[in-house]
Amino acid sequence: xxxxxxxxxxxxxxxxxxxxxxxxxxxxxxxxxxxxxxxxxxxxxxxxxxxxxxxxxxxxxxxxxxxxxxxxxxxxxxxxxxxxxxxxxxxxxxxxxxxxxxxxxxxxxxxxxxxxxxxxxxxxxxxxxxxxxxxxxxxxxxxxxxxxxxxxxxxxxxxxxxxxxxxxxxxxxxxxxxxxxxxxxxxxxxxxxxxxxxxxxxxxxxxxxxxxxxxxxxxxxxxxxxxxxxxxxxxxxxxxxxxxxxxxxxxxxxxxxxxxxxxxxxxxxxxxxxxxxxxxxxxxxxxxxxxxxxxxxxxxxxxxxxxxxxxxxxxxxxxxxxxxxxxxxxxxxxxxxxxxxxxxxxxxxxxxxxxxxxxxxxxxxxxxxxxxxxxxxxxxxxxxxxxxxxxxxxxxxxxxxxxxxxxxxxxxxxxxx
Amino acid sequence: xxxxxxxxxxxxxxxxxxxxxxxxxxxxxxxxxxxxxxxxxxxxxxxxxxxxxxxxxxxxxxxxxxxxxxxxxxxxxxxxxxxxxxxxxxxxxxxxxxxxxxxxxxxxxxxxxxxxxxxxxxxxxxxxxxxxxxxxxxxxxxxxxxxxxxxxxxxxxxxxxxxxxxxxxxxxxxxxxxxxxxxxxxxxxxxxxxxxxxxxxxxxxxxxxxxxxxxxxxxxxxxxxxxxxxxxxxxxxxxxxxxxxxxxxxxxxxxxxxx
Numbered sequence: 135x136x137x138x139x140x141x142x143x144x145x146x147x148x149x150x151x152x153x154x155x156x157x158x159x160x161x162x163x164x165x166x167x168x169x170x171x172x173x174x175x176x177x178x179x180x181x182x183x184x185x186x187x188x189x190x191x192x193x194x195x196x197x198x199x200x201x202x203x204x205x206x207x208x209x210x211x212x213x214x215x216x217x218x219x220x221x222x223x224x225x226x227x228x229x230x231x232x233x234x235x236x237x238x239x240x241x242x243x244x245x246x247x248x249x250x251x252x253x254x255x256x257x258x259x260x261x262x263x264x265x266x267x268x269x270x271x272x273x274x275x276x277x278x279x280x281x282x283x284x285x286x287x288x289x290x291x292x293x294x295x296x297x298x299x300x301x302x303x304x305x306x307x308x309x310x311x312x313x314x315x316x317x318x319x320x321x322x323x324x325x326x327x328x329x330x331x332x333x334x335x336x337x338x339x340x341x342x343x344x345x346x347x348x349x350x351x352x353x354x355x356x357x358x359x360x361x362x363x364x365x366x367x368x369x370x371x372x373x374x375x376x377x378x379x380x381x382x383x384x385x386x387x388x389x390x391x392x393x394x395x396x397x398x399x400x401x402x403x404x405x406x407x408x409x410x411x412x413x414x415x416x417x418x419x420x421x422x423x424x425x426x427x428x429x430x431x432x433x434x435x436x437x438x439x440x441x442x443x444x445x446x447x448x449x450x451x452x453x454x455x456x457x458x459x460x461x462x463x464x465x466x467x468x469x470x471x472x473x474x475x476x477x478x479x480x481x482x483x484x485x486x487x488x489x490x491x492x493x494x495x496x497x498x499x500x501x502x503x504x505x506x507x508x509x510x511x512x513x514x515x516x517x518x519x520x521x522x523x524x525x526x527x528x529x530x531x532x533x534x535x536x537x538x539x540x541x542x543x544x545x546x547x548x549x550x551x
Numbered sequence: 552x553x554x555x556x557x558x559x560x561x562x563x564x565x566x567x568x569x570x571x572x573x574x575x576x577x578x579x580x581x582x583x584x585x586x587x588x589x590x591x592x593x594x595x596x597x598x599x600x601x602x603x604x605x606x607x608x609x610x611x612x613x614x615x616x617x618x619x620x621x622x623x624x625x626x627x628x629x630x631x632x633x634x635x636x637x638x639x640x641x642x643x644x645x646x647x648x649x650x651x652x653x654x655x656x657x658x659x660x661x662x663x664x665x666x667x668x669x670x671x672x673x674x675x676x677x678x679x680x681x682x683x684x685x686x687x688x689x690x691x692x693x694x695x696x697x698x699x700x701x702x703x704x705x706x707x708x709x710x711x712x713x714x715x716x717x718x719x720x721x722x723x724x725x726x727x728x729x730x731x732x733x734x735x736x737x738x739x740x741x742x743x744x745x746x747x748x749x750x751x752x753x754x755x756x757x758x759x760x761x762x763x764x765x766x767x768x769x770x771x772x773x774x775x776x777x778x779x780x781x782x783x784x785x786x787x788x789x790x791x792x793x794x795x796x797x798x799x800x801x802x803x804x805x806x807x808x809x810x
Contacts, residue, residue: 306580313780317788319808362782363775389602423609428687429680457691458683473775477768485699487691494771495778516785523781524774531773 305534312530313523328496328521331476333483337468337490338504340441341371346379348440351465354421355444355451357390360472365398366498366520367470368445370505373402375443377505384421385434387451392421405513428454435462442467449475456487468492495524566790635672642669700724723760730757 137146138161145156154161344350356364375382386392399419424430431454442465444452452469460467466489469479473494482488492501499517575590610616615629642665649662733739735754739747791797 303580313784317784318804360779362780362786363778366778366782389605390598392605423605425606425609429683432683432687453692454687457687461687461690473778474768474772475775476771477764481696481699485695487695494774495781496774512789516789519785519788520778520781523784524777527777527780528774 308534309527309530312533313527316522316526317519328499328524330500331491331493331497333488333491333493334497334500335490335504337371337470337492338374338501340466340468340489341374341378341380341443344375344378344380344440348378348380349438350375350380350382351434351437351439351442351459352382352384353442353444353446353451353455354384354386354391354395355388355446355448356472357388357394360447361394363472363495364445364447364470366495367472367492367501368398369402370498370502371443371445371468371470371492372398373507374501374505376402380441382419383437383439384419385424386421387424387427387430389423392423395419395421428458431455431458432462435459438463439465441465443470444468445470446475447472449478452479452482452488456482460487470497473497495520570787635675638665638668639672642666645669722756726753726757727760727764728757730754730761 138149138151139146140154140157140159140161142159143154143157145154147155147161151161153159384392384395386395396419399421424433435458442455442459442463444455444467446452446469449471452467452471452475456467459465467487468490469482469488470492471479473496476491476493479488479491479493483491492498499521502517572590572594575586576594578584579587579591615632618626619629619633645662645665646669649658654662729750733750733754735751739750742750792801
């Protein structure tokens with residue numbers, strides 16, 4: 135088998151190898167003077183030592199750089215991937231390794247110790263011949279580390295003993311117990327009722343003031359992932375719109391949006407209250423999917439509607455409507471959003487860009503109160519269930535935060551005497 | 552009747568498949584394993600597949616495509632977006648299939664030409680998107696919000712919480728901005744003490760204002776996730792109660808708790 139010698143350490147490598155098996159040097163590098171001097175190939179049957187003996191290597195090089203000699207058994211060499219080397223060299227045993235990752239740095243300087251693993255320092259017994267300290271994946275990892283730039287941007291602070299140790303599953307366990315146990319034992323609901331935020335009443339009034347048949351644009355910006363919360367909010371608002379006999383133009387930027395909308399409209403039609411049965415509503419509600427994301431929204435600005443209702447799980451969807459559509463058609467906007475989207479949208483309510491903001495379970499609860507419609511037993515049960523979980527869940531989180539702070543306080547006191 | 556039976560069967564199957572996949576994904580809490588990953592892959596694949604079908608249907612139903620199908624020569628400029636879409640698709644496919652293959656001289660030339668042509672619709676998309684976003688941000692957020700903030704209802708001597716709220720908003724906004732801009736260690740070290748102390752006080756307030764805002768965001772986000780969890784629990788609870796298994800479990804539970 136034909137091999138080539140590494141210009142740095144002199145180890146034989148197979149032809150075409152990118153890096154030296156012993157020292158990791160780049161074998162593709164352009165020829166240097168030293169390379170030209172030592173560039174030689176051996177044919178099958180020839181051993182590296184025969185080349186050395188035949189004078190292929192110039193005199194004097196080994197004297198100054200003994201590690202260039204293939205037979206050099208210095209204490210610094212570690213063969214890289216010796217199994218593969220032994221295989222490709224037809225059974226030639228590599229030199230005895232020593233605990234060194236990189237050796238034979240080119241030049242007249244002493245071989246430089248660049249990296250070492252902790253095991254090196256503790257182990258005083260040198261590895262036996264042909265035995266590698268690291269396996270192939272470890273060696274690749276070491277090479278990867280050495281190729282990366284030094285990482286000096288962030289100084290990692292070691293965890294101090296005063297930091298309480300947190301076992302994350304405890305939080306899941308406590309949350310699970312806080313929510314499931316009250317449901318199983320059906321305790322009485324806690325005192326009080328959901329907070330009535332500003333914006334719910336104005337949203338109700340904006341919809342209540344619609345004349346029959348008024349065109350209302352609806353942006354459906356949620357999908358099944360958030361339907362659990364959003365349907366609580368969307369249901370009373372859409373029921374109110376139907377009660378006002380509004381003509382709905384429903385658009386969604388999400389591929390799953392139209393199916394979610396159709397399902398809710400179907401359930402509303404199925405559960406219509408008896409007193410609403412006489413009110414004519416839109417027979418078919420076309421829910422369109424508008425591909426292209428927020429960039430496509432300005433095309434809706436040409437629709438002259440009386441009101442726009444944005445049903446969104448994220449605040450960004452309401453912002454997009456206020457930025458792209460509302461300035462064009464000047465229609466008043468009511469946002470119906472998940473609780474998490476509420477804080478970023480408050481400034482829009484205060485600036486008057488939103489005429490109403492209904493958010494979260496509490497917003498849905500109060501909007502349904504404004505509707506003044508008797509709830510069906512199923513709706514009543516569901517509302518009670520939701521209310522209980524919200525209250526006990528919030529209580530559990532407060533408890534977890536308090537416990538965490540208490541643990542931190544105790545630990546701090548112990549640390550400081 | 553057959554349709555009704557099929558629908559009920561499909562609903563029941565969907566319910567149990569959803570339940571099993573929910574448990575599988577939830578089991579990722581115990582560590583990464585094959586079944587959890589399988590459930591995630593199925594979820595992502597199903598969502599993407601459905602999205603592709605819906606997008607394709609909506610494109611076919613769009614005004615541009617409909618008019619081209621009914622009267623191809625009536626509005627020739629409608630062909631421009633179609634042409635750009637085709638060019639972009641071909642250029643994208645060329646890049647996908649050319650990966651990892653050594654190109655011949657001829658194919659390399661074609662590749663360069665296709666990439667140059669494919670860059671035209673890509674650049675149009677990016678530039679139009681950037682322009683729309685920028686104009687929208689100015690007309691829908693920056694200008695109205697600035698005008699709203701600049702319009703102060705602060706009246707000296709007025710009663711009620713209005714003036715206090717206005718002052719508080721002003722102070723917290725300014726201090727929060729200062730906290731973002733000023734690095735106490737870097738900017739204040741060389742300053743005289745009579746500048747350092749008041750600025751440090753303002754920074755202290757700014758930091759607390761940010762903490763407060765983050766706390767409000769966290770609280771509302773938590774309420775949102777609790778609502779989601781409660782809705783899912785309610786859905787499962789009421790669906791299970793309507794089944795024979797659910798009624799059996801309920802009877803058993805009533806015996807256990809002595810109700």
